Amino acid sequence: GQQLNQSPQSMFIQEGEDVSMNCTSSSIFNTWLWYKQDPGEGPVLLIALYKAGELTSNGRLTAQFGITRKDSFLNISASIPSDVGIYFCAPSSARQLTFGSGTQLTVLP
Amino acid sequence: NAGVTQTPKFQVLKTGQSMTLQCAQDMNHEYMSWYRQDPGMGLRLIHYSVGAGITDQGEVPNGYNVSRSTTEDFPLRLLSAAPSQTSVYFCASTPRITSGSYNEQFFGPGTRLTVL
Numbered sequence: 001g002q003q004l005n006q007s008p009q010s011m012f013i014q015e016g017e018d019v020s021m022n023c024t025s026s027s028i029f030n031t032w033l034w035y036k037q038d039p040g041e042g043p044v045l046l047i048a049l050y051k052a053g054e055l056t057s058n059g060r061l062t063a064q065f066g067i068t069r070k071d072s073f074l075n076i077s078a079s080i081p082s083d084v085g086i087y088f089c090a091p092s093s094a095r096q097l098t099f100g101s102g103t104q105l106t107v108l109p
Numbered sequence: 110n111a112g113v114t115q116t117p118k119f120q121v122l123k124t125g126q127s128m129t130l131q132c133a134q135d136m137n138h139e140y141m142s143w144y145r146q147d148p149g150m151g152l153r154l155i156h157y158s159v160g161a162g163i164t165d166q167g168e169v170p171n172g173y174n175v176s177r178s179t180t181e182d183f184p185l186r187l188l189s190a191a192p193s194q195t196s197v198y199f200c201a202s203t204p205r206i207t208s209g210s211y212n213e214q215f216f217g218p219g220t221r222l223t224v225l
Contacts, residue, residue, distance in 0.1 A: 040219075097154070
């Protein structure tokens with residue numbers, strides 16, 4: 001079956017540091033989405049990638065859709081306390097989204 | 110717009126009880142779905158609907174039923190609750206599906222269910 005691996009599982013960083021997380025899959029996808037979930041809330045879309053090789057930025061966030069269509073990464077630059085939360089990759093190829101297991105980010109002052 | 114709303118926010122059930130988790134959206138979205146979230150496992154799709162009167166199974170449908178009689182509402186029914194169904198349940202909606210891929214899904218705030 002399809003395998004989706006998200007890493008790292010958790011990260012503890014100092015405020016101001018850059019962060020990088022990624023997802024790899026055994027399957028090809030047409031879309032890669034990145035979501036953030038704050039405690040007690042539902043996930044919120046951060047970035048959507050629709051084309052292999054695409055590099056997209058949203059403020060301090062940058063994400064890329066891998067050229068093989070089997071992977072994606074998300075970078076956060078100059079982290080701030082409100083970046084705390086769980087980040088999910090969510091690739092899609094048909095009518096379903098598949099969610100990664102999440103990266104729990106903690107930003108230390 | 111209220112977006113996607115879910116009720117109740119918290120629920121405790123005994124094994125064998127049945128209940129319905131409510132989900133409603135006021136954005137006229139065609140596509141709605143239900144996920145469950147367990148620690149360390151991300152979100153897993155239970156059921157989804159591409160429009161009123163049309164539903165289909167996701168990755169983990171056993172023990173759950175859905176119906177979509179209106180565009181706005183997509184309730185999730187637990188037929189006979191089991192401790193394995195203790196989880197956080199999220200409803201989501203999407204305007205439409207384009208080019209075989211998803212547009213952004215808007216998530217509700219979740220229902221935290223405990224089955225004793």
